Amino acid sequence: MRRYLPVAATVIRGAAQALGIVFLIFLLCRVVPGDVVDVLGLEGGLTADQAEAMRRELGIDKSLVDQFLDWSGGMLQGEFGRSLRYGVPVSGMLLHALxxxxxxxxxxxxxxxxxxxxxxxxxxxxxxxxxxxxxxxxxxxxxxxxxxxxxxxxxxxxxxxxxxxxxxxxxxxxxxxxxxxxxxxxxxxxxxxxxxxxxxxxxxxxxxxxxxxxxxxxxxxxxxxxxxxxxxxxxxxxxxxxxxxxxxxxxxxxxLGSLALNAIHGRDYPVIMAAITVISVSLVVINTLVDIIARLIDPRMS
Structure with a gap:
């Protein structure tokens, strides 16, 4: 039983790292100046009222806490929202790029x-x-x-x-x-x-x-x-x-790299966060699995 305690600790540490990465990605995307409405306004000449109405419709006028809870809750269910630029489900874009x-x-x-x-x-x-x-x-x-x-x-x-x-x-x-x-x-x-x-x-x-x-x-x-x-x-x-x-x-x-880069250019937050989250969490999972396998085959690491 003691042999598997380090394995459990490794899994918990990996989960904590993944959670921290998800929150950091969300925060970094939100502190970048400008949003998709600003980009669309430059491309199509939106008025101030139209821009404000679009922000309410997209939900990006909410507080950071509300936006994070909405996004993380959907992500746990496999729903990453819709692309702000193209209006299509982000999950479909991920399945095409992955x-x-x-x-x-x-x-x-x-x-x-x-x-x-x-x-x-x-x-x-x-x-x-x-x-x-x-x-x-x-x-x-x-x-x-x-x-x-x-x-x-x-x-x-x-x-x-x-x-x-x-x-x-x-x-x-x-x-x-x-x-x-x-x-x-x-x-x-x-x-x-x-x-x-x-x-x-x-x-x-x-x-x-x-x-x-x-x-x-x-x-x-x-x-x-x-x-x-x-x-x-x-x-x-x-x-x-x-x-x-x-x-x-x-x-x-x-x-995924091209998808994330194009989304960054267009301030398409749901796509940016989804692509970078999938990449980052995949790395955490891979490193966690490698660590677990190494501990199981080499008792000296336990």
């Missing part, structure tokens, strides 16, 4: 993790200096080359100069760019962890039995490094937020 962001984040993470595992395990089993150089180069790439700049160069070369890929909607290029960045973040510390795990007693015993180096690396060394893999995965998934948002904007992908 698969794009999930595919981009999940696909790029899978590419990065697979590449990092292959390189790290191969370098550990073969002790190849060539692979070590490749690992160091990939790690330096992820540090020195921002994904936005790499994406811009990729569009310039492959879309404009060579004409091989479309300028907008290039999901494949975005997946590869973010995937390489993820691999660079994962592979170096993973390689170092695997190098230390090679000296563990059960690994030495497996090698003494005459098992092939690759079999030793996959069956004995890699499982011993699973806690560091989980910890690194949580960090990389958190960093995917900025990576996917920039790639969505750069490649014109209709994901």
């Amino acid at each position: 698969p794009v962001s999930a595919m981009l984040a999940g696909g790029s993470f899978a590419i990065g993790l697979a590449l990092a595992l292959v390189l790290a395990v191969a370098a550990t089993s073969t002790r190849s200096t060539v692979l070590d150089v490749a690992i160091n180069a990939l790690n330096i790439w992820s540090i020195a080359a921002p994904t936005f700049c790499v994406g811009f160069i990729g569009i310039l070369v492959f879309s404009i100069w060579l004409g091989w890929l479309p300028v907008l909607g290039g999901v494949g290029m975005a997946l590869v760019i973010i995937g390489l960045d993820n691999a660079g973040q994962l592979v170096k510390p993973l390689r170092e962890e695997l190098r230390e795990c090679v000296s563990l007693p059960h690994v030495r015993t497996a090698r003494a039995k005459g098992l092939a180096p690759m079999q030793v690396a996959v069956a004995h060394v890699l499982p011993a490094a699973s806690p560091i893999v989980l910890a690194l995965s949580g960090i990389v998934l958190a960093n995917l937020v900025s990576g996917t948002i920039t790639m969505e904007v750069l490649f014109g992908l209709p994901g």
Whole structure:
């Protein structure tokens, strides 16, 4: 029973973080000068009376407390209100954008993790200096080359100069760019962890039995490094937020990042809050799950 107390504490902490993020998002959206009525007034020339009537109709003339209670209560029921600019349900806009962001984040993470595992395990089993150089180069790439700049160069070369890929909607290029960045973040510390795990007693015993180096690396060394893999995965998934948002904007992908950016330009508060809330709470959930799994497989963390 005691083993699960830290897990419960982790869940409670994650819930508190999510609640704090939701309130902070609401507050920040409300302290920004101007609102959607101001934007529509500039676009369509609303009179002062028309602007005031529109604020009453949209409910943005209420106090901050009333607005927060209305919004959070609807959010708990899966209702994020209606877009102030387009008059459509925000939940429908989220359902349209969420698969794009999930595919981009999940696909790029899978590419990065697979590449990092292959390189790290191969370098550990073969002790190849060539692979070590490749690992160091990939790690330096992820540090020195921002994904936005790499994406811009990729569009310039492959879309404009060579004409091989479309300028907008290039999901494949975005997946590869973010995937390489993820691999660079994962592979170096993973390689170092695997190098230390090679000296563990059960690994030495497996090698003494005459098992092939690759079999030793996959069956004995890699499982011993699973806690560091989980910890690194949580960090990389958190960093995917900025990576996917920039790639969505750069490649014109209709994901949550593009949805939030367009809503910010139009002061569309329900869309802004819904998009950023989904992104932020997803990060909290992912980090909480990673922490729970790590505690369950590694009793030393409890």
